[in-house]
Amino acid sequence: MLLAALSSLFPPPAAAWSRDGHRIVGHLAEAELRQPARAEVARLLAGEPDPTLAGISGWADTLRDEDPVRGKATAAWHYVNFGDRGCRFDPSRDCRDNDCVIGAINRSFLALSDRKRPLAERRDALKFLVHFVGDVHQPLHASPRRDKGGNDFQVNIGGRGSNLHAVWDRNLVGSRRLEPDAYASVLRRLPAPRDPTLASTTPAVDWALESCRLVDQPGVYPRERVVGDAYLAKHRPTAERRLRQAGSRLAALLNHALGN
Template sequence: MARLIASLLVVFLLLPTPAYAWGPMGHRLIARLAEGDLSPQARAQIAKLLAGEADPSLAGIANWADELRAEDPDLGKRSARWHYVNIGEHQCQYDAARDCRGGNCVIEAVREQVAILGDRSKSKAERLQALKFVVHFVGDAHQPLHAGYARDKGGNDFQISIDGEGSNLHRLWDSGLLGTAGLNEDAYFRRLQAMPVDIDTTSPASPQAPAQWARQSCALVLQPGFYPRRAKLESAYVQQYRPVAEQRLRLGGAHLAQLLNSVLGSS
């Protein structure tokens, strides 16, 4: 089993993909989980906004915010800092003036884009763009290393080795951990959908909700053992933390559904 895990890690961690939160499959899984829990009213509103999209589903737009870097470099550059917040150095306590200058972090980005999405006076194009950002950024907020340390760029500078091949901790959490399960997207969706989910009491539409999600992500980063003690990754790490990554995906889907239902639930 250990040898199989190591082999799968090598395959997934050496793929020539940039270090985005969760990777494409992870973001699509969060979106699919959310879509299954939408209220009829929210589903109808989203269908109107997505009409004309190549894939008119939440999963179909889940990775748009990462693809911007190639498709719309200007917007991609302006929104680059909206994907994360660095609060690891501050024991996961968030201070907007210190940690999110100019509103450039995932916490304030979620708040701003939710406000646009819920504003019926905005154009369809503006609200559609906001929906695309919201779907992606809620996922980002649930990836632990998108709320981690500034000093190592959310684990991007923390080097690890699997069977002699180099990678980094951020990439491991993006897709490497999920990849070791050996499941395709549909199978993984069914697996996550069957998991119990413990929803916190903070209203998803509350201004405090995105900060709470980020603090919960950050708290995982600060746990002893989250950063491997040795550069060479052991199979025990995967066995311990893949369930944690799966729980974050499941919770991200639940929170996204709650948020969209709250913002778009009225006719």
């Protein structure tokens, strides 16, 4: 996948959930880690500038600029496109060669779980997993429309031009004006997802399909292409619920992968 293809699909300003959104997911997950997983996370992240799940949550996005070769190779791992075919997953069509966020989550989980693999490989797998679980819960990273995850749907917000993807990445969360750790504390008061354990054999597929169906809900695409306070107030609870789900589900993955 060429780096140019990533730029046309998800321009650099529209990284899922923004830096703060990913940090919120990391804070939420860290609060639900059991001790064995917590200890292994600490071992794997020793030496990182910020050796926490929140601290490494945005690493996968930084590869675009800091390691362009690797950024190019992992570009397609941040999303899955269903096109205009509805919310039905066909691996050979939607995730060829496992080159989508679903395949990336599964691959990272397996690498992290395998203690025979080199520490550096498992560290990167952890950093990828934290990020991609966040990505798949941003509805427009699993879209049933042919508009590049809402990047081609132009809107006006606060008198400025933007696009729907950026609104869901940044504005819904940013309009709360809370620091990530404080925001996570607020979201922890929400009910935990009903699936904190990995009952499904295909959780990443399920999470992507949830996102896809949310994109199809009435009102997500504003008719007048103007996004104001009413839009943000209406859809913020959905974004917050997805962040809450991402945090608990990420913790469940890590507790399962690192609990022995």
